[in-house]
Amino acid sequence: MPRPAGLGSLLDVALDDTLPEPLFRQLYNELRQAILTGRLHPGDRLPASRSLAQELGISRNTVLGAFEQLLSEGYLEMRGGSGTYVAGNLPDLTPERAAPRGSAAAAPELAARSAILFAPRRRGMAASHALAPCFAPGFIDSSSFPFPLWSRLLAKSWRQPPRQIVDGGDPGGYPPLRAAIADYLRQARGIECSGDDVLIVSGIRQAVDLTCRLLLDPGDKVWVERPGFPGIGAAIAASGGKLVHVTVDNEGLDVAEGLRQAPKARLACVAPSHQYPLGVVMSLQRRLSLLAWARAAKAWVLEDDYDSEFRYAGRPLAALRSLDEDGRVIYVGTLSKLLFPSLRVGYLVAPPSLAAAFRSARAVVDDQPAMATQPALAAFFTSGHLAAHVRRMRKLYARRQQLLLAAADRHFGDKIALQPDDAGLHLVGQLADPALARLGDTRVAEKIAAAGVTVSPLSAYDAGEDGGRRVRQGLMFGYAAVPEAKFQPGARAIAAALKL
Structure with missing residues (x-):
């Protein structure tokens, strides 16, 4: 039965206009959390936007902004002439969880073969890029990057570099850059993380390789999207994983098909915000089903968010990682596609329970990420030039x-x-x-x-x-x-x- 109005007091919605986060985003977060935790059930009717605005003491446009985002992500649905309701086709959202988000109480399930990642360190090499012919996919316009500004940032960071930059030594990467990336992801993608969770890598494929080395034993099954980016499948196969190709339809990865093929797979690799090559956005129902599978199977999900910045209509959709209550999603992104290809810098955001293990694995693979550009990148983030x-x-x-x-x-x-x-x-x-x-x-x-x-x-x-x-x-x-x-x-x- 639809619930009566008075939603603000019923759900204890608390908004604070002194915070830097916009009020519509605060309301969006409150309502989404209420849905995910079962305080609002599928089919519950929300009060009219005007009534809710009056009850909360905010503008109606603020309420409409929050409703619009929740509608676009599938949490709410409109019923003509009747009002706004919690979507009726969501899966069960209130299973018991072994540990809250970020909890380190339970030991992470590392693969047995990951012991080799704590052996003596060794170094790696970076890849190169070719020039893009007309209409070839996968290339960006590097000529529009502000190279004069970039050269000044590089020169400044190396004019009198501190010992920390010259000697390096942190396998996770330059701490100010990791903190800047964490701040950026909180603001742009709704991901709650700290710089300690961020790992600087040479790109998404290295992030996949590290994930496989750490979490897979030879022969472990991995869901990959079909069709999908070949580089990810190659990195998984090279690490001994057994690829399970799961069809992508107009709602994204078909989780039901993955369950039929390999219900006990160890890892699923997905690009939910904009699948490559089809461009499909994974529906909310599929996202929640994927997370429910990972929780039940004690599996992991690697979220490839390779081009989320380039969205031309509406607000960017929330990342899958922002829905993860169980510390099962490993989030990866790249700065090379955002800035210029030869930069060869990406990042991995580990669940807190895995962050230390990922840093150890990173140190074994190639000692530490190259420090030459990282201080300039940190300044590029924090000065507002990236935005x-x-x-x-x-x-x-x-x-x-x-x-x-x-x-x-x-x-x-x-x-x-x-x-x-x-x-x-x-x-x-x-x-x-x-x-x-x-x-x-x-x-x-x-x-x-x-x-x-x-x-x-x-x-x-x-x-x-x-x-x-x-x-x-x-x-x-x-x-x-x-x-x-x-x-x-x-x-x-x-x-x-x-x-x-």
Whole structure:
């Protein structure tokens, strides 16, 4: 039965306008927590926004902002002419938990093979990047980075460097940078963590490798997205994990399919905020089901949040890690895609119970992360330059997506169908023309390459175990690194190559 109004007093909602966090965000957090802890049940009716605003002594726009975010993330639903309700299709949200968020009471379940990670240290090497041809996915516009500012920050940090920078020695990375990343994630992604939980790595693949070394024994099963980013699967396989390819549909990773294939898997690797390559956002129901599985199976979830900054419509969705009450989610991100590729800096946010083990593992893999750029990066974060750069790039990439859509509409007609995306750096074009569909996306991409333009066949990202069956057909069009004058000529060359 719907509950009566008076929700503020019923749930003991406490808002404080002296805090730096906006009031709409405080209300959003209070209501979300009430839903997750069972104080609000599926199907409960919320009071009208005007009534709740009056009861809490805040503006109606503040209440509407919180409701809008909860609606977009699937916690609430609108029923025409009736009002706003807690979503009725949420799974059971009130299971008993062995320990609260961040609790270190229970010993973490380390893999037996992780003992080797406490052996003498050794060093690693970084990877390199190639230049991006027209429409190749996976590239950013590095030319827009403020390199004059960056050079000044580098020079300042090394003019009279303290002993801590020269000698290094902390396997987790430069402490001020780790603290700055923790502050950034709290503000931008809703993740409660400290600098002690943050580990500086060379990129997402190193984060995956460290996770596998620490938590997997050879032969342990790992859920990976299908289709998905090949680099993650390769890193898992190289560490001895057994890949279990789980289909991604329009709600993200199909948790029910994962349970059918490997209910006792040790790890699941997902990109819930913007899946690569499909661009799907994992639904709230799937997120909660994934966390429930991890809790019951004593498994781990690795959240790949590779491009969450580049969202062009609405507020960024909360990270999966922000829902984790059991310390089961390992969150990884990259600064190389945000700033410039050769930076080769990423970060891993470990559950508090695993943070010390991850630092020890990091020290074994390559002694310590390179210190040359970390002080400048810390200053880039804390001075506000990062936020300004993200705003600039978000506008730039949003405009380039529109240029790609306009060029496709003009030159492809209805033969290759591209739809706008609220986030990301590429779009997926569907082969709507029957002749192109029969030809297959790999052959179509080869014809386009012969015309001097690069796109990626979507089928190349399906690495299933059933004899090469491809679950998706389409073409991936990167737009972030394409000069604006190249969109129309590039699309024209594709149309000519395919005789569209």
